[in-house]
Amino acid sequence: MFGVDWLGLAVPLAYLGILLGSLATFSSLYRKRKAHKAASLEPWFPAHLQRDIYFSLLHLEPSSNEKKTAAIPDSIFKASLLRRAAEDIRRIMALRGQKQALSMLLQRGSVGDDLWKRFERAEKEMEDEVKDVVSEANAYVPGWGQTIFQSANEMLNNEIYRKRMEEQASKVEEERKWWDKKKTSIKEGFMKELEEDSSATQTTPTSTTAKDPETAPTTSPAPGASVQGSDDDAVLVEAENTSSTPNSPASAKKKGKGKK
Template identity: 95%
Template sequence: MFGVDWLGLAVPLAYLGILLGSLATFSSLYRKRKAHNAASLEPWFPAHLQRDIYFSLLHLEPSSNEKKSPAIPDSIFKASLLRRAAEDIRRIMALRSQKQALSTLLQRGSVGDDLWKRFERAEKEMEDEVKDVASEANAYVPGWGQTIFQSANEMLNNEIYRKRMEEQASNVEEERKWWDKKKTSIQEGFMKELEEDSSATKTTPTSTTTKDLDTASTTSPAPGASVQGSDDDAVLVEAENTSSTPNSPASAKKKGKGKK
């Protein structure tokens, strides 16, 4: 039997040990750095105010005065939890609407991996938040965790409709002022047109009368000429009458001569 050469095996064993140790150290440092970078990333959403209010109500301690403050009723907790669920629905809807566009930009290289990591972390946080809200709702009323988000969605829709109605009511006054200005401008335009029409009707009769007078003066004959013409006409008529009357002496003489 040959003896084992431990000196020859010590070198490769030491190499393997150093290699495994360096790999373990590198992996641990890499994980810590990755966790630190993930924690240092800016959150996708701002602070969850409704969740903070709910937790503050849960951890609210009675005052140390002689008269103890009354206990907070469960209706306050339920209302706060409902508000928290409504905010969760709003954030989930925002994530769903942004995911497709963000994935397209990531494939094109328009955004970095840090932004996608922030988005994934926000999705994970919302999943945990939904589970927490459902468990809290079941703690108050059994089975409420299945319907709390439906109630929160209805409440959110009512808030949206109320805001729209308020915006419309605020715009009514502005629209009314605009319509009043437009109505006054239209009335002023009508009044100007009426004034122009009335002034035109007043000026047209005077112009027509002056034109008639001018035409009458040009067509009417002079007084002397008209009298002379009438006298000549009278003489001619009398001559014709005298010549045409059968009882005149000249006509009688002509008839007598003819008989002879």
């Protein structure tokens, strides 16, 4: 039987071991660097103020130097937890509205992977936050965790409706002021037009005063025109007299002259 050449096998085995060890080291270093980079990324949302207030109330303890105060009632904790759930709903709605647009931008290459990682981390944080709120609500009242987000949603809708009503009320006041200014400007314009019309009627003379016979100047007609006019008038008067009185002496004389 042939003996096994262990010396010949030692070299490839050593090479394989070194390769596997280097790959494991590289993988661990890569994961650590990736985790550090993900932790150093800027959070998607700002600090959760409602959650911080709730935790501050849980850890609030009266000072030993002062008199002992009454314990904080559960209603305060419930109200704070309800506010925390309302803020969670607001953030979940924002994530749902931004996810589709962000995924499309990521597919087109318009945004980097870091932004998508921030978004995924925000989704994971919100999932943990919802679970924590549900467990805290069940701790106060059994079964409240199933309805706390529904109550928080109604409260959030009431706040949105109240803000809209306030905005509309402020717009109505602004529009009223604008309309009052518009009415005053229109009134001033009408008053100016009336004043201009009244001043114009006072300055311009009327036609009746210009035609007054007492104030109208007397003009003597031209000599030729006056004589000719008087002769024509005399002839017309005589013709009328003769036509109207055929038995007058003047007509008889004319008939006598005609016979001669």
